[in-house]
Amino acid sequence: MFSFVRLLCFSFLQYKLQTTLLLAALLVELAFETFMPLSYKFIIDLAIVPQQYNLLLLILSLMVSGALASVVVGMYRDRMFASLGSRIVTNYYKQLFEKLQSLSTDFFHRMGGGDIVSRFNNDLISIDTFIKLIPYALLSILGLILNVAVLFVLQWQLALLAVIGLPLCLIGPKLFGQKAYDASYQLKEEQASIATTVQENVSAQPVIKAFGLQPLMIGRFADRMLQYGKLSTRSSFLNFLIDRTTNLGTMILNLMTICVGSVLAYYGILSIGSLLAFSAILLSLSYLVAAITWLAPQFIEATSGMQRVRELLDEQPSVPSNEQADHLPHFERDIEFRNVTFAYSPEQRSLNGISLTIPKGTFAAFVGASGSGKSTIINLLMRFYDPQMGSVRYDGTDIRQIALPSLRSQIGIVFQESFLFRSSIRENIRLGKPEASDEEVMEAARLAEIHDFIVSLPDGYDTDVGERGGRLSGGQRQRVAIARAIIRGPAILILDEATSALDPSTEAAINKTLQQITAARTVISVTHRLASAEHADCIYVLNQGEIAEQGSHQELLKLPEGRYKQSWTKQTGFDISEDGYHVEVSSGRLKLFPIFSEMDESLLRDISHFFVTESYAKERTIIHEGDLGDKFYIIVRGKVEVLKKNSTGTNDRLAVLSDGDFFGEVALLRNIPRTATIHTLTPVVFITLQREFFQDLMKRAPHLTTFLESRSK
Numbered sequence: 001m002f003s004f005v006r007l008l009c010f011s012f013l014q015y016k017l018q019t020t021l022l023l024a025a026l027l028v029e030l031a032f033e034t035f036m037p038l039s040y041k042f043i044i045d046l047a048i049v050p051q052q053y054n055l056l057l058l059i060l061s062l063m064v065s066g067a068l069a070s071v072v073v074g075m076y077r078d079r080m081f082a083s084l085g086s087r088i089v090t091n092y093y094k095q096l097f098e099k100l101q102s103l104s105t106d107f108f109h110r111m112g113g114g115d116i117v118s119r120f121n122n123d124l125i126s127i128d129t130f131i132k133l134i135p136y137a138l139l140s141i142l143g144l145i146l147n148v149a150v151l152f153v154l155q156w157q158l159a160l161l162a163v164i165g166l167p168l169c170l171i172g173p174k175l176f177g178q179k180a181y182d183a184s185y186q187l188k189e190e191q192a193s194i195a196t197t198v199q200e201n202v203s204a205q206p207v208i209k210a211f212g213l214q215p216l217m218i219g220r221f222a223d224r225m226l227q228y229g230k231l232s233t234r235s236s237f238l239n240f241l242i243d244r245t246t247n248l249g250t251m252i253l254n255l256m257t258i259c260v261g262s263v264l265a266y267y268g269i270l271s272i273g274s275l276l277a278f279s280a281i282l283l284s285l286s287y288l289v290a291a292i293t294w295l296a297p298q299f300i301e302a303t304s305g306m307q308r309v310r311e312l313l314d315e316q317p318s319v320p321s322n323e324q325a326d327h328l329p330h331f332e333r334d335i336e337f338r339n340v341t342f343a344y345s346p347e348q349r350s351l352n353g354i355s356l357t358i359p360k361g362t363f364a365a366f367v368g369a370s371g372s373g374k375s376t377i378i379n380l381l382m383r384f385y386d387p388q389m390g391s392v393r394y395d396g397t398d399i400r401q402i403a404l405p406s407l408r409s410q411i412g413i414v415f416q417e418s419f420l421f422r423s424s425i426r427e428n429i430r431l432g433k434p435e436a437s438d439e440e441v442m443e444a445a446r447l448a449e450i451h452d453f454i455v456s457l458p459d460g461y462d463t464d465v466g467e468r469g470g471r472l473s474g475g476q477r478q479r480v481a482i483a484r485a486i487i488r489g490p491a492i493l494i495l496d497e498a499t500s501a502l503d504p505s506t507e508a509a510i511n512k513t514l515q516q517i518t519a520a521r522t523v524i525s526v527t528h529r530l531a532s533a534e535h536a537d538c539i540y541v542l543n544q545g546e547i548a549e550q551g552s553h554q555e556l557l558k559l560p561e562g563r564y565k566q567s568w569t570k571q572t573g574f575d576i577s578e579d580g581y582h583v584e585v586s587s588g589r590l591k592l593f594p595i596f597s598e599m600d601e602s603l604l605r606d607i608s609h610f611f612v613t614e615s616y617a618k619e620r621t622i623i624h625e626g627d628l629g630d631k632f633y634i635i636v637r638g639k640v641e642v643l644k645k646n647s648t649g650t651n652d653r654l655a656v657l658s659d660g661d662f663f664g665e666v667a668l669l670r671n672i673p674r675t676a677t678i679h680t681l682t683p684v685v686f687i688t689l690q691r692e693f694f695q696d697l698m699k700r701a702p703h704l705t706t707f708l709e710s711r712s713k
């Protein structure tokens with residue numbers, strides 16, 4: 001609590017002149033408010049009892065002028081404080097936002113989005129609310145001190161009694177203050193966590209709907225609300241208790257002093273004017289104490305809010321920006337990973353002793369199974385993270401030694417899901433180079449082959465892209481993202497699964513655009529689709545964080561039993577029509593699937609005719625665990641996750657399957673429930689084979705049916 005007060009003082013002292021004027025204005029108001037109850041003594045004892053009419057007039061006119069002065073000064077103080085208070089609060093908002101921009105990627109993985117937002121929404125707002133109440137808090141505390149001093153001047157014995165009784169009013173805050181603070185902090189933590197849950201729930205709506213998880217989610221939220229209700233009740237009740245016990249103390253104090261004061265007045269020890277003034281001051285004291293107890297919960301909330309704001313402000317980026325360091329000169333030679341080892345968490349290494357060199361002007365591609373470390377390579381190239389061992393070097397310089405902005409300014413990146421901000425197409429492209437002219441924006445759009453589409457829109461480049469670019473198709477969003485990357489004129493272009501989430505025809509079109517753009521640039525591409533890496537100068541095949549193979553497409557195909565060769569074989573052999581809605585599979589390719597491996601050429605050719613092409617958007621559930629299965633699936637392109645329900649009723653991810661993988665072969669043989677759920681992660685094209693067709697064809701080879709039956713058991 002003291003640190004909150006110290007921080008507030010520090011914030012106000014940044015504006016010394018305004019703070020001094022503010023305090024002066026408060027003193028004027030305070031002087032008048034203290035004089036008002038005291039005036040009874042002068043009016044009665046000095047003017048009314050001795051019949052001094054002129055003095056009475058003087059006191060009354062002094063009171064009226066004092067009131068006028070106090071009102072004028074009060075209004076001036078209100079105006080000044082409104083501006084000062086809002087400046088201090090906006091400073092906190094700015095500091096917090098700037099801090100967020102400086103923090104590294106791991107922080108955002110660690111801290112939920114809802115928690116961060118709630119530090120702006122709840123915590124800063126409680127600080128803002130309290131700051132607006134500071135003048136009242138100061139008037140109340142200083143008024144309390146001044147009034148007690150005046151009581152001593154009036155009648156010290158009675159004042160002593162009042163002061164001895166005053167701690168009665170403080171029993172409540174003393175007993176319950178810390179508990180109320182703790183409860184308020186816990187409540188805020190819970191509010192933040194609820195905000196995270198709601199945010200996650202909104203983003204996960206497609207999954208929730210697809211899996212019918214609404215009742216589960218509602219049930220869980222109800223449990224959370226039960227917990228929230230308990231915390232909220234405890235926090236409110238503790239604050240009420242502070243209020244209630246303080247009022248009780250004030251009442252007892254008033255009663256005591258009125259009783260004793262009346263007896264003193266009866267015996268002539270205290271004048272009538274002093275008794276009246278004493279009572280009036282005590283009354284005003286009780287108002288002040290009530291005001292302080294009303295302010296206490298707001299203070300407690302703001303203190304715990306400030307604690308959470310400070311936690312965020314004290315966060316240190318794990319990847320310091322190092323802006324004072326030397327700037328990276330224009331990229332000239334090569335990028336090198338020198339014996340790089342990296343882990344997101346101590347339990348598991350994501351990259352292990354990687355060493356490689358990518359010369360300027362070449363196209364390097366990283367391929368490998370899901371989880372092999374492809375995206376981690378990009379995270380280190382962009383310096384989103386620093387390696388635990390080894391170094392990433394541009395032109396021989398360790399990128400930890402150079403100013404981070406000078407590194408990123410030389411890189412353009414296109415992500416798998418490119419985030420567009422809710423503004424115009426022009427502004428979204430211009431984010432790549434904020435100082436770019438309209439001409440440059442159009443030139444980038446032309447290169448990304450989206451200019452013609454943009455100008456065909458009624459609002460052209462001023463068209464609002466909608467939330468997260470939702471008013472554009474996936475392909476259009478990706479082209480805007482490409483324009484945003486190339487407007488920077490980047491020395492290095494990074495493509496992170498840039499076309500994987502698109503349907504086949506859009507993917508093919510964008511790949512063509514990319515080929516034109518990337519000619520004569522240094523391009524680093526991460527992809528699970530080998531066809532996108534075929535033209536790379538060097539392909540790095542990653543396996544469990546290590547480079548398993550490297551070389552050109554042709555060189556890698558020559559490696560007997562090589563991983564690349566196997567993956568290439570897995571992903572090829574499908575003939576996809578231009579529009580992506582029809583796929584043909586060769587008998588040779590079918591033979592590579594275990595279930596078809598024993599079949600002869602003519603049977604396979606016939607089977608291949610019964611395959612049907614099915615396309616699904618991303619975030620769709622294709623198969624529900626427990627449903628009866630009657631189809632065999634081959635993934636021609638795209639990614640799915642295989643999920644299995646655990647004991648708590650939620651799904652665990654067992655695997656991610658992609659191009660060339662298959663599932664459900666047992667459904668060709670028997671009518672049994674599916675053992676897992678299949679959910680698409682990107683748009684997916686499958687070819688599927690129905691059991692009834694398969695079994696019809698198998699009548700031609702009954703010996704194989706027996707063989708397959710025995711193998712599937």
Ligand SMILES: Nc1ncnc2c1ncn2[C@@H]1O[C@H](COP(=O)(O)OP(=O)(O)OP(=O)(O)O)[C@@H](O)[C@H]1O
Pocket residue numbers: 109344345350368369370371372373374375376377528656
């Ligand atoms: N933020 C993170 N925190 C902890 N572990 C992570 C994080 N990101 C990735 N990993 C782990 O690091 C390993 C490599 O992940 P990475 O994302 O680089 O793989 P990938 O080859 O790009 O996979 P995919 O093709 O599925 O994107 C995986 O085991 C993954 O679980």
